[in-house]
Amino acid sequence: MAFSSLLLVVAAAFVLGLVAISSSKRTQPKEGSRYPPGPPGKPLVGNLPDIPPKHSWLKFKEWSDQYGPIMRLNIAGRQHYVASTEKVANDLLRERGGIYSSREQLPAAVQLLSRCLRPLFWPYNDTWRDGRKLMHQVSNSTIVGNYQPTQILESARMLRDLIKDPANYEHWFERYSAGIIFRLAFGKFLQTGHEQSVHDVINVVHTVERVASPGAYLVDTFPSMLNLPQAIAPFKRELTWLHDRELKLFRKLLNDVKDEMRAGTAPECWEKDYLERKAEFPHLTEDEAAYVVGTLFEAGAGTTAAAMMSFMLAMVLHTEWFTKLQKEIDSVCGSDRLPTLDDTPRLPTMRAVVKEVLRWHPVTAGGVPHYSIKDDVYNGLFIPAGTNIHANQWAIHREPGLYPDPETFKPERWLEPSYPTYREPLTTYPNLHNYSAFGFGRRICPGQNIAERSLYLLTARIAWACDVKKARKDGVQVDPPLYDYTSGFNVQPKWFAFDLKARSDERVRVLENEIEKNERQDPLKGRV
Template sequence: MALFHILAVFVFLIVATLWKRLTRREKIPKGLKKLPGPKGLPIIGSVAEIPDELSWMKFAEWGKEYGPIYQCNLAGSNHVWISSDQIAHDLLSKKGAIYSDRPHIPALIDDNRDSGQYLPLMSKNALWTRQRKFANHIMRQHEKTEFNHYPELESIRLLTELIHEPSQYNHALESFIARVTSRLAWGHSEASDELKQRARELLIGVSPNGALGNKLAFLMGLPDWLSPAKAWERRRHNTEKRFFEIMQSDVRREMSEKRAPMSWTSLFLESAGAFNFSGDTEGAYAVGMHGIAGALTIAAPMQVFCLAMCHHPQYLEKLHEEIDRVCGDRMPTLSDKPQLPFLRAIIREVIRWRPPVPTGIPHYLTQDDEYNGFHIPAGSIMHPLEWSISRDPTMFPDPETFNPMRWLEPSFPTYKEPLTQYPTILNSSQFGYGRRTCQGQTVTEADLLVGIGSMAWLFSMRREQDYSDSPARPSSPTSPMSVSSFDSAPSPLETEKVESRRLWPNEKASISVEELNAGLSVHSDDTNSPSDAPDAVNAPGAFPRQTENDLKAEYLARLEKRRKEQEKLDKEDPTLAFTKLLIAKPKPFKFEMVVRDQSRAARVLEMYGEKTRAGEFKDARQYWGEEQGKGKELGWGVV
């Protein structure tokens, strides 16, 4: 009988959803036209036409077919895609009063629009207004206090890790950003591993092709015991909240003991009443969300930099010349920014060429509107499609080509003076539009300039095949500071094999059916990053359980499918092997990193030793006990 009731609930929810969507009709006011776009199928719309890989390129293709603003139905929701910077400004900036809300994200436990937890995801309301005021305050303080030395400090540890373990470059770059952001948020770097995990789990929760609850929203209305996807999200939410509270409590204690470093949390606690927050928890989230936002996005352009330099080595040589001339034998600092226009051009072109958020962060239209004779219905989800905006041929001639000179030569539309200030990533379209513009732009700029500049100061980077004709190709480093070889760097397939060893310690070991039925899946980028597979947190436990052999066969079939997809992508364009979640980053690839000057490497290792002895580089802290809280109420979720 219980099973019958459960099935009845499922059928009712599905039928009600389908009926609502089938009976919905868009009313076009007289004198206006419906936006063009793909027709799609009944109920599901154009969902089936969107590829699993590089979906933003499909949206860009439709933009060329239907025009710079078009709409499509995705499972009953109206999505409007904008491929023009001018149209994005006309609507999202100039009409910000009706275009500044955010769409609902079904997979989150609390409503992102008014929970007060995630400033970038909130709708325009009182919570959003006061938290933006706080964000403006801490960012202004960041620009005029000692915060700016954090990237320079952590770049020493970054280079040391790359000298010793270059094959872990993805992990090193993400750790660099997480450590800097942890220092900004709480004054110390020990929370970096936890911050990365919080970012990974939240990224899955907010990505359309991440958490299952974003595809089957009705699952979030069921009890936790009936919806493992909802249970996963609840644990993620509770762990995140407790982590933010712990960090705030630690800073408060350090402040009472007169030993707290400068941080966003200390700024909040010094003047909490000035922001009219509802309490300490809102303040903890206001800080923690900025930490997560930084950890999510800034490492991706650093990884793209490695990709670009391997495929366009002529620009790395030019970058070396500039950094050597300006910095000599000392590491780059933020104060060098005016003298490093080519480094800034590289960074600006990296973000344009492979934007970290290619689909843009969506806006939500609160009332009917029109544009150039076209009707835009209320409730539309508006996407400033950054992949297309950054490829406008009138602004970016030959847009598919990586060319940092477009920012430095007067013959290009993007050239600006003075070169002591331009090029800059500040106020670029990647940071959003109107009232939703990202407030952490100066933090991003500082991290990228110091991080990428430091890597270029010490290393050369070359694709593995660039050494194929050399009889003296190095196979392993002869010392920690000579040649760093990526012979052991994992390809996407090899990474999945590494990940599979977490399931099967050897070929004869058996798969854990319990783990797989709880939603465990492999990654397609690296073992330290969020899964980009749509079933990353799918909860098959709610459905008939399969045998061990069936699960293992399905797992291996997925691996083979991904291998073939990857081979096809690599043949077409190896620089387009990217993850699939909202924040897109390059999948690991094989390349070699060579120390340019051993005396520089020796100096880095010496500085690392000095800072370690001074207590600056402490190990990451664990918050949830053994195995990061596996099986406990709070802890790391499967990603």
């Protein structure tokens, strides 16, 4: 046997031996409680072979239909519970947030890639609280109104390029969302979206999504592999290199702002805000703060673009709702001006469409699991400390009692009193405030206020400026796939064809005039 093969055999035996030991140390339920039901597993590996490597939330939904709203999985000795209704998710993750607001310290994404610097994976401690305080400081509902000029300009630029080149819609949506966050976070203007700094940050986003995806690295299933010699653990070398790359990037973005502050030329941005108020965050190192701002980019740029891609898919498949959007927006704005965020209270159909898109095809369909820090009992079910709690958004948003006919795209569920999700007044509801699509409890997405406004504005402007319909091939309409989505914990529809054109030359002129006016007043133009 070759030496490399012998090493692999020894490593496998070592890992399986430790799995067998850890699997035998299962905590016994407290008196009067029991473990939740769940699919039967196999010796040593539990349910691991039954979980698909892609879109695991679909399998979780299938199991929840069989085993109930909270079920238990055993993944090679690690406890995983899946919550499949909004009530269970809120009862645990919000109402008992003191127990369920931490994260498991997974070897690949947390320890090796992030070196415990990424707030998404921080345990529930003082560092997390300072990081959350900084995030809230720059994204709370009071301050986000100051960001409207940025969102207005970037949405208009995106709309112009989408009309000129609709087949490249993925790039335009990504530049829109990235352009907003780059301005707000780092004080930089994106001209094309192909700038090296943008590529670098987006590569970091895609890397963390890949590395943190369930099953991406065997070391997450078998943490004892961290003890393997580096000679037979190439994942260590890879993840160390990826960490060094992202740390260098985040440090550079922060140091650029430092240099500009010393020169007296720094624009207002989140990095500058942190540096001026650094003493307010005693538990954050500069590297941790750089990751806080970088994480806001990770959270905002990719998810907003993905949601807009799902919006386009929904409108191509359900053109009747795009027509309703156009009629509502025309009644408010006419043809001589673009919608602004000030129009939002008078656009309930637009808000309902956005909310239904996020329900129908959620961006974080499987959710990022929370982690329990002490034993608990919920409705007679025992939840031991050290359990991963998955809020399966795919199942939560398909709960028939809350969302009748859940598989159907139905924005009317937010607009008509006959539906359980209807609320009044329609000048306020529907909205995305604390919506389950953004997560639960103390780990809810910190950028939801910015994302909500970015989605509303761009959705309204696309309907105002464009006509959208299914593509045609050889004279026949082409139906895009209903759910052909990328893998990862943030997902988006794979590229699909559709036809898009401007509604009129007059509207294009109005759009160009707005861009010209706002670009003349833009203080950041040229600051790449």
